[in-house]
Amino acid sequence: GNSVTQMEGPVTLSEEAFLTINCTYTATGYPSLFWYVQYPGEGLQLLLKATKADDKGSNKGFEATYRKETTSFHLEKGSVQVSDSAVYFCALDTGNQFYFGTGTSLTVIP
């Protein structure tokens, strides 16, 4: 079946550190892949997306590349800020249904 596996959190980083949050997926066909971010007390916001293999999604300094050979869509940021503290969800859409990963909580300390 279809599924998304995210690295377990929580993740705690110092400001300006490099961030990687791993995401791998299992899916039939050619899904679209997404990263969503949820700040405390808020709904989910679309952070970035990629719709086909080798696409790179980017937004607000975050990047993720759709790797079909490794079925991965890892989220990276070169220098995190305190304001990036949030929960990050990897997700895929097969066209029939949306699947979320379990979420990774990130805390950035000054």
Next chain:
Amino acid sequence: DTEVTQTPKHLVMGMTNKKSLKCEQHMGHRAMYWYKQKAKKPPELMFVYSYEKLSINESVPSRFSPECPNSSLLNLHLHALQPEDSALYLCASSRNDREAYEQYFGPGTRLTVT
């Protein structure tokens, strides 16, 4: 405009009350969704409306009753809820549910059942 709005922001209700949650989008999206989210968990899909017709009901108890009056509005009617129904209820929309489009989420309604 990629905004999905939800009202109310917070709701406290007793187990015998009847209340409704409202969701609105003006992006011309033809698929709308209700999710339930517990703390520190991903959203769980409850219902999907596609072109104003209910297309998916994820075995949700009948005390939750969705309604889609038109293509821009989605309601969730609540009746005789249980304390374990306390959660963040999220509405989302997408261009349609037949292709892999991103979903846009509202800010949610924080529901507390006493």
